[in-house]
Amino acid sequence: MKHQHFPPVPVTIVSGFLGAGKTTLLNKILNSDIGLRMAVMVNDFGAINIGRDLIVSETQTMVSLANGCICCTVESDLMEQVSRLLALREQRPEYILIEASGVSNPSKIAGTLRYPQFQDQLVIDSVLTVIDAEQFDQLEGELAALAMEQLDIADIVVLNKCDLASPAQVRAMKQRWLYPGVRLLEARFGEVPLELVLGVGAFDPVRLESSHECGAHCTHADHAHQFESWSWSSDRPLSLAALRRVLESLPSSVYRAKGICCLAELPDRRAVLHLVGSRSELEPGAPWAEDQPMSRVVVIGERGQLSLPQLEAAFEGCVA
Amino acid sequence: MDVSRHYLSSNTRPSAATAELVLTNGRFYTVDDATPWADAVAISQGRFIAVGSADQVAAHIGEHTRVVDLGGRFVMPGLYDMHTHPDLALAPGYAGYLDVGLEDPTPEQVSQAILSYADQHPGDGWIYGAYFVRYTFKQAGIVPDRAWLDSIVSDRPVAILDRSWGCMLVNSMALELAAIDVNTPDPRHGYIERDGITGEPTGILVDGAYAMIHAAMPPTPAHALQRAYREGVQFQSGRGVVGTKFVHVCEHRLDALRTIDQQGQLTVRVEAAISWQDDIFPVKRRWELIAGERHFYRSARLNANAVKFHFDGTHESRSSYLSTPWAEGSAWRGHLNLTPEHINDMVADMDRKGIRVIAHCTGDGASDLFLDAVAEARRRNGGQGMRHQCAHSTTLLDANLQRFSELDVIAEFSPVGWFPSSFAYARAVFGEERMQRAYNFKGVLDAGGVAVMGTDWPVSSLDPWIGFEAMVTRENPWEETDASFYGEPISLEQAIRVMTINGAWAMGIEHQAGSISVGKSADLIVLDRNLFEVAPRGNIHATQVDLTMLEGEFVWDAQGEFSGTVREAVWQRDIPEF
Numbered sequence: 001m002k003h004q005h006f007p008p009v010p011v012t013i014v015s016g017f018l019g020a021g022k023t024t025l026l027n028k029i030l031n032s033d034i035g036l037r038m039a040v041m042v043n044d045f046g047a048i049n050i051g052r053d054l055i056v057s058e059t060q061t062m063v064s065l066a067n068g069c070i071c072c073t074v075e076s077d078l079m080e081q082v083s084r085l086l087a088l089r090e091q092r093p094e095y096i097l098i099e100a101s102g103v104s105n106p107s108k109i110a111g112t113l114r115y116p117q118f119q120d121q122l123v124i125d126s127v128l129t130v131i132d133a134e135q136f137d138q139l140e141g142e143l144a145a146l147a148m149e150q151l152d153i154a155d156i157v158v159l160n161k162c163d164l165a166s167p168a169q170v171r172a173m174k175q176r177w178l179y180p181g182v183r184l185l186e187a188r189f190g191e192v193p194l195e196l197v198l199g200v201g202a203f204d205p206v207r208l209e210s211s212h213e214c215g216a217h218c219t220h221a222d223h224a225h226q227f228e229s230w231s232w233s234s235d236r237p238l239s240l241a242a243l244r245r246v247l248e249s250l251p252s253s254v255y256r257a258k259g260i261c262c263l264a265e266l267p268d269r270r271a272v273l274h275l276v277g278s279r280s281e282l283e284p285g286a287p288w289a290e291d292q293p294m295s296r297v298v299v300i301g302e303r304g305q306l307s308l309p310q311l312e313a314a315f316e317g318c319v320a
Numbered sequence: 321m322d323v324s325r326h327y328l329s330s331n332t333r334p335s336a337a338t339a340e341l342v343l344t345n346g347r348f349y350t351v352d353d354a355t356p357w358a359d360a361v362a363i364s365q366g367r368f369i370a371v372g373s374a375d376q377v378a379a380h381i382g383e384h385t386r387v388v389d390l391g392g393r394f395v396m397p398g399l400y401d402m403h404t405h406p407d408l409a410l411a412p413g414y415a416g417y418l419d420v421g422l423e424d425p426t427p428e429q430v431s432q433a434i435l436s437y438a439d440q441h442p443g444d445g446w447i448y449g450a451y452f453v454r455y456t457f458k459q460a461g462i463v464p465d466r467a468w469l470d471s472i473v474s475d476r477p478v479a480i481l482d483r484s485w486g487c488m489l490v491n492s493m494a495l496e497l498a499a500i501d502v503n504t505p506d507p508r509h510g511y512i513e514r515d516g517i518t519g520e521p522t523g524i525l526v527d528g529a530y531a532m533i534h535a536a537m538p539p540t541p542a543h544a545l546q547r548a549y550r551e552g553v554q555f556q557s558g559r560g561v562v563g564t565k566f567v568h569v570c571e572h573r574l575d576a577l578r579t580i581d582q583q584g585q586l587t588v589r590v591e592a593a594i595s596w597q598d599d600i601f602p603v604k605r606r607w608e609l610i611a612g613e614r615h616f617y618r619s620a621r622l623n624a625n626a627v628k629f630h631f632d633g634t635h636e637s638r639s640s641y642l643s644t645p646w647a648e649g650s651a652w653r654g655h656l657n658l659t660p661e662h663i664n665d666m667v668a669d670m671d672r673k674g675i676r677v678i679a680h681c682t683g684d685g686a687s688d689l690f691l692d693a694v695a696e697a698r699r700r701n702g703g704q705g706m707r708h709q710c711a712h713s714t715t716l717l718d719a720n721l722q723r724f725s726e727l728d729v730i731a732e733f734s735p736v737g738w739f740p741s742s743f744a745y746a747r748a749v750f751g752e753e754r755m756q757r758a759y760n761f762k763g764v765l766d767a768g769g770v771a772v773m774g775t776d777w778p779v780s781s782l783d784p785w786i787g788f789e790a791m792v793t794r795e796n797p798w799e800e801t802d803a804s805f806y807g808e809p810i811s812l813e814q815a816i817r818v819m820t821i822n823g824a825w826a827m828g829i830e831h832q833a834g835s836i837s838v839g840k841s842a843d844l845i846v847l848d849r850n851l852f853e854v855a856p857r858g859n860i861h862a863t864q865v866d867l868t869m870l871e872g873e874f875v876w877d878a879q880g881e882f883s884g885t886v887r888e889a890v891w892q893r894d895i896p897e898f
Binding site for chain 1: 453454455456458459461482483486487505506507508509510511516518525526528633637638639649650651652654655687842854855
């Protein structure tokens with residue numbers, strides 16, 4: 001049975017070795033007001049530090065929080081557990097965040113969530129891999145193979161504990177492990193900006209760009225100062241191949257992009273663009289019907305690092 | 321009728337009282353309550369014609385009888401390994417598939433390996449093998465897709481597995497031969513990666529989608545299957561096994577077993593169970609085999625009168641089907657691959673056909689439902705019918721122990737996980753309470769049921785002696801730890817029965833094999849130690865098998881005692897190392 005009346009629930013997977021800093025990120029989400037009913041699947045409650053005053057109720061495997069989040073341990077078959085979350089009535093999550101255990105292969109998790117059983121129910125928003133700058137360069141054998149899986153599946157790589165590693169270590173790490181087009185965010189103390197983790201709700205790039213202005217009550221901490229957005233629109237159809245080339249070669253300062261495109265190859269319906277870090281996806285969306293076909297793309301990148309004329313020229317070059 | 325089975329093409333019949341072979345001066349533990357111990361046996365036409373004292377047996381020595389002095393060695397019936405897979409363990413490695421052979425191959429190295437394999441294996445056949453690493457493609461800025469693979473080889477099908485088995489990369493011709501295109505629905509438990517806009521397959525297949533490629537590929541080559549089985553039975557004979565079940569076969573596997581049988585190298589009695597599902601390999605002739613084609617393979621050493629299916633999952637993925645939820649506060653009880661109704665009808669139907677059903681049941685809920693299905697088959701068909709087999713039986717409900725005996729169901733314990741080791745403790749995810757009942761040989765035996773063991777190789781070692789020892793000790797055979805495993809040990813006498821006569825019962829041949837008894841098939845093993853005179857721990861598993869005899873013929877001779885004689889063993893001196 002498909003739940004057509006619910007939009008697909010976005011999922012973020014956070015991978016990384018034990019001690020890399022995943023828990024700090026999870027704590028930050030669980031302890032802040034993010035305006036979304038989130039389900040956070042963690043490996044171990046013990047490692048998570050949830051403010052006692054936030055806890056509404058708890059069982060051995062699930063904690064409900066005042067901010068609408070639920071936190072559960074990854075205790076059984078992943079498919080079954082995700083299905084159960086999706087079947088919740090009142091607490092059906094609007095977002096699912098999965099912590100991949102330090103020893104599990106995140107590609108397998110992402111693969112499983114793309115099974116046909118979950119089509120129309122889940123969409124992988126992003127995969128973040130947190131790596132410890134100091135520890136990462138010493139990996140060998142099976143651990144090195146697992147590190148490759150983590151980096152391969154990553155949309156965004158968070159290089160954590162930069163302050164603890166020497167510049168030489170960081171250089172050596174980058175030399176050995178990074179790849180072209182990598183989105184690398186250097187962080188300390190696991191401080192990861194939430195707009196990189198979450199692509200919807202208060203952090204929806206479209207909303208960020210169009211309506212949000214940081215005021216005195218803004219809960220987004222410093223995100224607005226770290227990132228900026230740029231948008232582009234056109235009423236002429238775009239070439240699919242050209243658009244793909246542009247998306248693949250966007251500068252690494254671009255972290256997210258969202259949009260609706262009008263493609264020459266798909267004249268009758270919208271093409272929905274979703275870009276997170278080094279991964280972009282274009283999928284058919286709703287028919288244009290009576291609406292005027294039009295492309296509109298919002299790009300979010302590091303403040304001061306986006307070359308607006310270059311972006312403008314690149315997207316203009318997609319016009320078929 | 322029974323006499324004519326052993327007719328000789330001669331006008332003079334030897335006296336039934338005269339033995340061809342007498343083994344004397346041994347310590348025979350017979351597993352026959354009428355004569356538990358004997359000093360000698362007389363063998364004629366593959367059967368024991370006398371078992372008893374040296375004097376009693378001497379009466380059967382004639383002019384042409386070969387008399388062998390065993391020098392006081394310990395002798396017992398041959399062993400039975402009731403669940404194992406030499407084909408799965410060895411055949412892929414012998415198939416000659418592409419092996420890139422590097423730890424972290426770059427795209428360039430993968431490409432070179434494919435091209436050189438194509439050179440060495442000219443023609444239009446499949447290039448199938450392992451492995452590529454997606455990450456190295458990312459580093460090189462290359463997308464691993466069918467276009468990349470087509471640019472290397474486009475005129476024959478190519479399929480390369482990812483290192484971690486996360487996906488398979490195939491070229492356009494492979495997709496075409498597997499009939500995978502824009503309209504192909506995704507399989508269960510997997511998917512065909514597609515272009516987001518056009519829906520065209522990209523060439524990356526995930527999990528369940530591999531089966532579509534395997535179904536299009538030629539089966540594992542006959543030479544690889546034959547070599548796998550040949551080496552498997554050679555090892556088994558060398559370790560004293562005389563009866564085994566190769567659980568999961570298809571028509572090609574049966575062909576391989578038949579070839580070895582015809583070459584006189586099937587030195588173990590084999591019950592081969594036809595795969596009920598296509599989850600391990602496709603079985604294209606399943607229904608023909610079940611309808612009767614299986615009899616084509618039948619011989620004294622080989623039968624395919626069994627089917628095997630995966631009823632539930634495994635402890636690793638926590639998909640074993642349990643009688644109560646896996647964890648407190650959760651509803652998850654595990655997964656059944658087939659509905660209970662399917663099993664009910666199928667067991668009743670197979671039962672009527674005289675086909676044994678071997679059901680993979682790791683969780684105590686799966687075995688509960690399987691026992692229900694057997695009860696239903698008994699109700700529908702009347703009588704006791706076939707003995708069906710509950711495979712693995714990792715954890716059983718106490719309330720079901722009695723039912724194994726009532727319903728004549730074989731309680732098969734495998735793999736060998738009943739001694740302390742990280743391998744065994746991986747099952748502790750079942751929870752403390754359930755682990756107390758793990759691998760409950762004693763519970764089944766005390767309730768009057770028949771328990772057998774299986775090595776389930778390659779899941780645990782093909783050597784049956786490790787599990788044999790651990791049944792008696794519940795301790796680590798190599799003394800890596802002093803801990804005892806969950807559950808209670810059984811006595812040496814009980815363990816010997818589990819390894820011998822119970823196995824024969826599980827193959828439906830207990831009236832003609834499984835003990836050293838007059839009239840039964842002359843199957844025995846001569847050992848380097850008397851199991852009753854050594855401390856079980858650290859000793860039983862290290863037992864050396866000097867001689868293995870099946871139907872009066874030496875199939876294994878460790879020292880070459882009969883080398884160059886008419887009694888030369890099929891296998892001697894060397895045992896394969898895996």
